[in-house]
Amino acid sequence: MMTYIEPAPITDKENPLASMMQRFDKAVQLLGISEEMYHILKVPRKQVIVGLPVTMDNGEIRTFEGYRVIHSTILGPSKGGIRFDPAVNLDEVRALAAWMTWKCAVVDIPYGGAKGGIACNPRQMSAGEIERLMRAYTTAMLDVFGPDQDIPAPDMGTGPREMAWLMDEYSKAKGMTVQAVVTGKPLVLGGSLGRTEATGRGVMVTALAGMEKLRLNPYKATAAVQGFGNVGSHAASLLRERGVCIQAISDISGAYYNQGGIDIEAAIAYRDRNNGMLEGFQGAEMIAPEELFSLPVDVLVPAAKEDVITHHNVANIQAKMIVEGANGPTSFRADDIINEKGIMVVPDILANAGGVTVSYFEWVQNRIGYKWTLERINRRTDRIMKDSFNKVYQTAQQYQVPLRIAAYIVAIDKVASTYKYRGGY
Numbered sequence: 266m267m268t269y270i271e272p273a274p275i276t277d278k279e280n281p282l283a284s285m286m287q288r289f290d291k292a293v294q295l296l297g298i299s300e301e302m303y304h305i306l307k308v309p310r311k312q313v314i315v316g317l318p319v320t321m322d323n324g325e326i327r328t329f330e331g332y333r334v335i336h337s338t339i340l341g342p343s344k345g346g347i348r349f350d351p352a353v354n355l356d357e358v359r360a361l362a363a364w365m366t367w368k369c370a371v372v373d374i375p376y377g378g379a380k381g382g383i384a385c386n387p388r389q390m391s392a393g394e395i396e397r398l399m400r401a402y403t404t405a406m407l408d409v410f411g412p413d414q415d416i417p418a419p420d421m422g423t424g425p426r427e428m429a430w431l432m433d434e435y436s437k438a439k440g441m442t443v444q445a446v447v448t449g450k451p452l453v454l455g456g457s458l459g460r461t462e463a464t465g466r467g468v469m470v471t472a473l474a475g476m477e478k479l480r481l482n483p484y485k486a487t488a489a490v491q492g493f494g495n496v497g498s499h500a501a502s503l504l505r506e507r508g509v510c511i512q513a514i515s516d517i518s519g520a521y522y523n524q525g526g527i528d529i530e531a532a533i534a535y536r537d538r539n540n541g542m543l544e545g546f547q548g549a550e551m552i553a554p555e556e557l558f559s560l561p562v563d564v565l566v567p568a569a570k571e572d573v574i575t576h577h578n579v580a581n582i583q584a585k586m587i588v589e590g591a592n593g594p595t596s597f598r599a600d601d602i603i604n605e606k607g608i609m610v611v612p613d614i615l616a617n618a619g620g621v622t623v624s625y626f627e628w629v630q631n632r633i634g635y636k637w638t639l640e641r642i643n644r645r646t647d648r649i650m651k652d653s654f655n656k657v658y659q660t661a662q663q664y665q666v667p668l669r670i671a672a673y674i675v676a677i678d679k680v681a682s683t684y685k686y687r688g689g690y
């Protein structure tokens with residue numbers, strides 16, 4: 266077996282990004298990829314660091330550091346969100362950019378991977394300060410961004426509002442309206458129908474595909490969902506619609522259990538009236554947050570944050586399948602135990618790729634100057650998610666590996682073979 270000398274960018278094995286690199290290395294070795302190609306796939310194509318002086322509301326000028334890393338453009342223009350968070354740094358952005366390459370490749374959309382970020386704390390900034398920062402970042406990235414080059418999107422700390430400012434600033438500089446430079450925009454600015462619920466929808470489609478393989482009847486199946494934000498609440502609601510009994514949900518306020526099934530629409534309505542929180546929700550009894558992972562349900566959906574299933578709690582899991590709505594919810598060290606227990610894991614780069622798929626549809630609609638109906642978007646998203654699941658499943662059988670490693674094999678093989686045909690780029 267070939268040994269590779271270059272270390273993963275982050276060395277703490279429980280770090281989700283380092284976990285991603287461990288799985289990447291495993292898939293590369295199974296594919297028998299040359300050391301040369303390994304380095305091509307690992308090293309980002311472009312890394313841009315900019316200093317962004319911004320006038321704050323009190324008249325002071327503060328300089329922020331912003332990053333954009335283009336990991337790969339071999340499959341098409343690069344795609345990836347912009348993160349506003351005090352902890353943003355180049356290593357993190359680099360690893361997240363690679364993550365995007367594999368996610369786009371696994372669902373077979375014609376994008377490479379990128380990620381951007383600014384080290385800042387948006388919770389301590391006014392809307393005006395955030396706007397000036399976003400516009401300064403866009404100006405600094407005018408040569409990087411472009412509908413055929415690199416297409417940003419929201420990530421932690423940014424949303425449709427920031428994407429609207431980016432699009433406006435970019436358009437002013439180009440002297441014309443360029444909607445397709447960014448996705449995740451407000452609907453009136455060329456955002457796509459179906460984008461909000463797209464990630465949860467992909468979770469539902471891949472969960473049902475997995476249940477079919479395990480011969481679990483959705484109408485007799487039970488599930489627990491951690492996280493009741495964008496991904497978790499839509500996944501829960503759509504799974505419920507398909508017959509699955511959602512016995513437990515949770516958010517930062519705690520975990521809620523009802524053996525007979527939680528009324529998900531009532532929980533969503535309650536959350537929306539209650540500052541986005543489930544705190545005080547009466548349709549279930551409260552349980553300890555950690556208990557959610559050990560419930561005797563069929564399907565477990567971690568849809569809150571990274572690194573929640575680790576070698577510390579994995580032994581308690583009773584679910585037959587885990588569908589990763591969140592990015593990196595399972596640590597590398599938990600993988601072996603999960604596999605020994607025979608639990609099927611639909612991995613993050615497949616399960617939560619519904620979001621980037623509808624972002625791609627937003628870009629396509631902007632480019633053709635036409636708006637698709639919600640029905641068309643949902644139908645196409647469902648097909649892409651189902652086809653991707655099947656491809657990963659077949660690969661898992663072919664290589665005799667879990668779905669997670671199979672997803673990396675599918676993605677890496679696609680990017681590596683494209684390199685071979687193009688002869689480098």
Ligand code: NAD
Pocket residue numbers: 464491492493494495496497515516517518554568569570571590591592617618620
């Ligand atoms: P969100 O902010 O809308 O919701 C997060 C939810 O998790 C909230 O309900 C919050 O209260 C809850 N939460 C936070 N910490 C928790 C904890 N310790 N225990 C239980 N609940 C907790 O975020 P989101 O957009 O739904 O994203 C969730 C995850 O999915 C993240 O890992 C994100 O990277 C990933 N993801 C999101 C998208 C998307 O389109 N939104 C796409 C791909 C991946």
